[in-house]
Amino acid sequence: MLVNLSDVLTSEGRQTSMEVPLEMTCFQSRMGSFEIIDKSPVQFTFTNTGKDKARVEGSVKLTFQTNCDRCLTEVPTILDLHFERVVTSPEISTEDEEVDDLSFMEGYQLDVETFVYNEIIGNWPAKILCKEDCKGICPVCGQNLNxxxxxxxxxxPDPRMAVIQDIFKGDKEV
Ligand SMILES: [Zn+2]
Ligand SMILES: [Zn+2]
Incomplete structure (x- = not known):
């Protein structure tokens, strides 16, 4: 969904709030593809902060179907995102260095899906664990060690040691 910000970008002191449904059902990235099993609408507040400039604040809560990195047990990842970004009208966006990456802007319109996607990428956990001290699975039989x-x-064995062991074995056979 595209939200037109031309009014808030051009009217001094203007502030508007809205709730926008998120269409995204799956989050796909370098890390994998994760189904979104629960999501709140996106809450937005847009505030004019000067000529051709506005602040975007808001939040969205998302639950993804993910698996523990160690034991592969299904464990949901919940991202409770709160964001604050500065946007500008297309005329000045390239000149202002304070401004964040505006790949989610299409002219005067904010693309909600791209905006939220960027927020997910920026907040995706480095590691997903079912619990802090997950013991993982046995590399031999696959048993969940928890x-x-x-x-x-x-x-x-250290692979370098294995090579040395092979050399010894070879010597014995000679
Ligand atoms: Zn685990
Ligand atoms: Zn085992």
């Missing part, structure tokens, strides 16, 4: 200990020998 549930029980499988007793496998999970000692993984």
């Amino acid at each position: 549930e029980r200990d499988c007793g496998c020998d999970t000692f993984v």
